[in-house]
Amino acid sequence: MVHMNVLADALKILIRPCSKVIIRFLTVMMKHGYIGEFEIIDDHRAGKIVMNLTGRLNKCGVISPRFDVPLKDLEKWQNNLLPSHQFGFTILTTSAGIMDHKQAR
Structure with a gap:
């Protein structure tokens, strides 16, 4: 008998606590269709987010602590983080807001 995770096929998830950074990050992910x-x-506390999943998201990670990356070193970071040149996105926090690496150029 095979035991499978019940949450592996979940199409709705609950995220808490809610912050402006999380909302802007999710907006970028929604724009790309992930x-x-x-x-x-x-809820008059930290807030919650109910999110619908499409099944396109394979892996999502975070780099902690946040590093200061100049624009000239952005390509080097992309080569280290992304599996392929045409696959995936690096989402950056800049003074102009939260955006992907293509928009930051």
Whole structure:
């Protein structure tokens, strides 16, 4: 008998706590089609987000702590982080907002 994870096929998830950075990150992910719509629930505490998944997201990671990367070193970071030149996105936090690596150029 094979035991499978029940959450592996989940199409809705709950994210808490909610912050402006998370909302802007999810907006960029939705723009690229990795996730579906999301709804912000205000519970007068930290807030919650209910997000619909599309099944396109394989892996999502974070680099902690946040590093200061100049524009000339951006290509080097992409080569180290992304599996292929045409596959995946690096999402950056800049003074102009949160954007992907193609938009930051």
